[in-house]
Amino acid sequence: MGKPRVATTSLAGCFGCHMSFLDIDERILDLIELVDFDRSPIDDIKHISQRCAIGLVEGGCCNEENVHVLYEFRENCDILISFGDCATMGGIPTLRNNIPLKECIDEAYRDGVTVYNPKNIVPQDPEIPLLLDKVYPCHEVVKIDYFLPGCPPSADCLWAALTALLTDKPVELPYELLKYD
Amino acid sequence: MTTRKITIEPVSRVEGHGKVTILLDEEGQVSQARLHIVEFRGFERFIQGRPYWEVPVLVQRLCGICPVSHHLAAAKAMDGIVGVDQLTPTAEKMRRLMHYGQTLQSHALHFFHLVSPDLLFGFDADVAIRNVIGVAQKFPDLAVQGVMMRKYGQEIIKATAGKKIHGTGAVPGGINKNLSIAERDGFLKDLDQMLEWSRAALKIAKDYTVEHLETLADFGSFDSNHLSLVREDGAMDLYHGNLRAITKDGDKIFDQVDYQSYYKYIAEEVRSWSYMKFPFISELGPEDGWYRVGPLARVNTCDFIDTPEAESARQEFMALTNGKPNNITMAYHWARMIELLHAVEKIKELLNDSDLQGSDLMVKGERRGESVGLLEAPRGTLFHHYKVDENDQVTMANLIVSTTSNNVPMNLAVEGVAKKYLSGMEITEGLLNHVEVAIRAYDPCLSCATHALGQMPLVVELHDSQGNIVDQRSRG
Numbered sequence: 331m332g333k334p335r336v337a338t339t340s341l342a343g344c345f346g347c348h349m350s351f352l353d354i355d356e357r358i359l360d361l362i363e364l365v366d367f368d369r370s371p372i373d374d375i376k377h378i379s380q381r382c383a384i385g386l387v388e389g390g391c392c393n394e395e396n397v398h399v400l401y402e403f404r405e406n407c408d409i410l411i412s413f414g415d416c417a418t419m420g421g422i423p424t425l426r427n428n429i430p431l432k433e434c435i436d437e438a439y440r441d442g443v444t445v446y447n448p449k450n451i452v453p454q455d456p457e458i459p460l461l462l463d464k465v466y467p468c469h470e471v472v473k474i475d476y477f478l479p480g481c482p483p484s485a486d487c488l489w490a491a492l493t494a495l496l497t498d499k500p501v502e503l504p505y506e507l508l509k510y511d
Numbered sequence: 512m513t514t515r516k517i518t519i520e521p522v523s524r525v526e527g528h529g530k531v532t533i534l535l536d537e538e539g540q541v542s543q544a545r546l547h548i549v550e551f552r553g554f555e556r557f558i559q560g561r562p563y564w565e566v567p568v569l570v571q572r573l574c575g576i577c578p579v580s581h582h583l584a585a586a587k588a589m590d591g592i593v594g595v596d597q598l599t600p601t602a603e604k605m606r607r608l609m610h611y612g613q614t615l616q617s618h619a620l621h622f623f624h625l626v627s628p629d630l631l632f633g634f635d636a637d638v639a640i641r642n643v644i645g646v647a648q649k650f651p652d653l654a655v656q657g658v659m660m661r662k663y664g665q666e667i668i669k670a671t672a673g674k675k676i677h678g679t680g681a682v683p684g685g686i687n688k689n690l691s692i693a694e695r696d697g698f699l700k701d702l703d704q705m706l707e708w709s710r711a712a713l714k715i716a717k718d719y720t721v722e723h724l725e726t727l728a729d730f731g732s733f734d735s736n737h738l739s740l741v742r743e744d745g746a747m748d749l750y751h752g753n754l755r756a757i758t759k760d761g762d763k764i765f766d767q768v769d770y771q772s773y774y775k776y777i778a779e780e781v782r783s784w785s786y787m788k789f790p791f792i793s794e795l796g797p798e799d800g801w802y803r804v805g806p807l808a809r810v811n812t813c814d815f816i817d818t819p820e821a822e823s824a825r826q827e828f829m830a831l832t833n834g835k836p837n838n839i840t841m842a843y844h845w846a847r848m849i850e851l852l853h854a855v856e857k858i859k860e861l862l863n864d865s866d867l868q869g870s871d872l873m874v875k876g877e878r879r880g881e882s883v884g885l886l887e888a889p890r891g892t893l894f895h896h897y898k899v900d901e902n903d904q905v906t907m908a909n910l911i912v913s914t915t916s917n918n919v920p921m922n923l924a925v926e927g928v929a930k931k932y933l934s935g936m937e938i939t940e941g942l943l944n945h946v947e948v949a950i951r952a953y954d955p956c957l958s959c960a961t962h963a964l965g966q967m968p969l970v971v972e973l974h975d976s977q978g979n980i981v982d983q984r985s986r987g
């Protein structure tokens with residue numbers, strides 16, 4: 331039997347959660363002894379290639395593409411983890427949820443101080459995904475098995491959770507590792 | 512006539528979300544290739560109404576890769592709002608240390624974790640090994656160096672900002688902590704090692720470029736304008752300076768422009784097929800005015816670098832093009848490693864400065880209604896511009912993030928590589944990676960670049976069997 335596979339993705343997040351994951355530093359060498367990576371922004375596997383033991387999701391859903399990726403992860407991962415405030419609660423991107431549409435478009439593409447838009451264009455193209463009406467946390471879209479809070483969760487928090495899951499131990503995070511900032 | 516479309520989605524080993532579409536005509540020739548930025552979040556509008564002192568902590572959530580850049584650019588703008596033009600030496604130097612720590616970690620991350628697999632294994636190596644884990648297995652020493660250099664940078668950020676990602680160190684008018692002797696000594700202990708590894712990384716990037724010069728000169732390369740901040744004496748300065756733009760030949764388009772009036776010099780064009788705008792130098796217009804930013808642009812625009820080792824590396828770099836700007840896209844990597852070494856030299860200079868242990872952290876001034884903060888983020892010039900009303904609430908925000916300025920250049924690089932390598936070929940994964948290699952040279956942070964704004968229209972169209980629209984609904 332091969333090593334368990336881990337897939338990771340960033341949806342409507344800032345990549346800070348992934349950066350925090352990389353803050354495990356030297357322990358990444360231990361991690362690659364334990365697991366193989368499947369789809370992740372750190373490699374060139376564009377879609378999950380085999381059944382994965384663990385999927386780590388950063389960011390909530392703000393567009394249709396995010397939802398498709400989240401479905402792909404749910405379908406192919408035994409354990410799905412929302413990591414970070416954006417994935418677990420929507421995070422800072424949800425600040426847009428109460429703002430009227432027209433104001434947003436005008437600000438970005440018409441009224442901004444440096445905007446040059448003589449033809450009055452608004453980005454709209456089959457190649458760019460439509461946005462959802464609001465930003466949603468992941469568990470409102472699919473079932474999520476574990477939630478790791480923090481903006482971002484610390485490297486130690488991620489490490490503790492991952493190693494517990496990979497060695498079939500209960501995930502018990504001490505109070506100091508749980509931060510909601 | 513288009514007969515085939517190829518999509519690379521998602522673009523990987525870059526930060527953020529993007530996709531490439533390539534259209535082939537019936538002869539299999541590439542007729543169009545584009546990099547689309549597919550995410551859209553929306554900071555400029557939703558920070559309106561937030562209190563100004565919250566902004567430096569809030570806006571860094573644009574980007575977890577270089578949060579310090581946004582944290583500091585916003586703090587610099589907010590210094591202006593609280594009427595402060597000159598920080599205390601301790602505050603200014605703590606912020607600089609944070610910024611050079613950030614430059615170190617970001618450049619190391621990009622070079623070792625994201626790009627080195629392409630350089631070490633080849634652009635069309637097996638997907639299974641063409642990543643940092645493959646590097647760790649084949650070249651463990653090198654991988655460890657990358658990891659440890661990034662860690663050093665992250666630890667500096669933690670010591671100056673309070674936290675490795677999304678810290679709180681810079682506040683309007685100053686900083687909220689100094690550097691303890693114990694922290695300083697911890698960093699000094701490992702400094703020589705960092706210098707040595709930076710020199711080695713620079714050598715890898717330089718040798719790679721020189722050895723492959725013939726191929727790289729024609730790999731998504733093109734002439735362009737270049738833009739960056741430079742110090743008053745023309746030196747490279749990543750934290751502060753005035754705007755300078757030069758042509759492909761090195762002639763100055765403008766120089767020593769006070770960035771408070773940046774909006775008279777730069778405009779951003781909107782195009783329908785990308786959420787990211789396309790900036791250009793106003794006086795040259797959208798056709799000719801686009802420019803590059805980031806390490807390549809900075810090494811090209813500055814007159815010199817004020818640290819000895821990086822300066823001699825710069826001279827070597829410029830000698831390759833007889834002192835004229837270097838316009839080779841893949842030379843970004845070499846330029847980036849010159850800056851990596853420069854960052855470590857700067858860190859050394861700062862750590863040996865006792866101002867870091869000073870206790871005068873904050874200044875106050877007369878409130879103003881509007882202010883601009885700029886700095887040179889790892890990926891290029893970063894613009895933050897705010898208006899704040901008498902209730903302390905933000906009423907206007909305009910952000911031009913580094914990667915946005917490289918939008919036209921990245922698209923040209925994508926098109927150039929696609930036309931050269933894909934036309935008339937049987938398309939393989941390895942060939943497609945060539946396109947991504949060109950994008951990666953810019954170290955794009957698509958995460959930042961998609962800050963533009965919250966919601967887009969969700970339009971549903973109902974078509975009849977002839978494809979005519981019979982009904983249309985939109986909501987918002």
Ligand code: SF4
Nearest residue numbers: 343344346414415416
């Ligand atoms: S939780 Fe914080 S660090 Fe993670 S993606 Fe969201 S904003 Fe970034």
